[in-house]
Amino acid sequence: EAPLLEVKGLKTGFTIDGEIYHAVDGVSFSVKPSQIVGIVGESGCGKSVMSMSVMKLLPMGIGKITDGEVIFEGKNIAGYSESEMNGLRGKEMSMIFQEPMTALNPVFTIGFQLQEVLFNHQKISKQKARAVSVELLKQVGISRPDSIVDEYPHQLSGGMRQRVMIAIAIACQPKLLIADEPTTALDVTVQAQIMELIKDIQTKNNMAVILITHDLGVVAEMCDEVIVMYAGKIVEKTDVDTLFYNPKHPYTKLLMESIPKLDEEVDTLGSIEGIVPSLKNMPKVGCRFADRCPVAMPECKQITPVLAEVEDGHDVSCLLYKSSQPVEGVI
Ligand code: SF4
Ligand code: MG
Secondary structure, X not given: OOOOEEEEEEEEEEEEOOEEEEEEEEEEEEEOOOOEEEEEOOOOOOHHHHHHHXXXXXXXXXXXXXXXXXXXXXXXXXXXXXXXXXXXXXXXXXXXXXXXXXXXXXXXXHHHHHHHHHHHHOOOXXXXXXXXXXXXXXXXXXXXXXXXXXXXXXXXXXXXXXXXXXXXXXXXXXXXXXXXXXXXXXXXXXXXXXXXXXXXXXXXXXXXXXXXXXXXXXXXXXXXXXXXXXXXXXXXXXXXXXXXXXXXXXXXXXXXXXXXXXXXXXXXXXXXXXXXXXXHHOOOOOOOOOOOOOOOOHHHHOOOOOOEEEEOOEXXXXXXXXXXXXXXXXX
């Protein structure tokens, strides 16, 4: 099956004090139609920048794609203009974020904001748009949709606001939904409901989803494929079962160990010692995880591992595996 999205050698740079630093540094992966791909890693690993790059929502004048391709339905959109992207965003690909309050406009009603997307991409009468909006609110599990449609974002709970965001995102039945930590700001019980809703819509609409999360429990339940990112690079990539039963990268293994047990109140992923190197302090050569890696070897700071297949459908970037050791001379 041809991929819906193919990201090839993507690099996204940020200009800080006149210098370019790459928050996403040579990332390649693909998403098939109706597949759910999880992207995991601590904050600061480049997950969000990666998704903003695909949507081309990078802060203007600061962040930009400096290399690579983003192929969506066979077309490289990496160089698309803002108006070309406007034709895609909200229609073919949509995104939902962690904090729905900041994504919703406080001065407009829910209905207005839903209809805005519809008007942008469809020829539709005002009356029909309102009816569709109510129907969309119903689809995302909002009770009393015909009164909620006239309410303002602040009148809704966090969970309901995220449902509204999902309604807006799916209004035009996009082929790809990117969900960036969509439940982080919500109560635990609401989190589960929202995930269920995303899964539900994904199945009904045959939509592909890129799910960015730091919650491996969610990954286990939702995803087909998983990408583990560290410091702007992919360190491991495989199907969900292989990742959980046969993780290979030391970072992935630590992530697995840091999954909180049911009776423990720990911050997810909070328990790996050390921090992700900042953009300005990124090592130029060697493995970027070397400072925190419990099994680091002396060469890990001198040789840069490459992401390569260790077994069928399982890519890893770690010098413990022969496949990741660069061929001499091409380091
Ligand atoms: Fe650890 Fe070395 Fe593998 Fe990096 S390359 S993850 S430092 S063993
Ligand atoms: Mg993020």
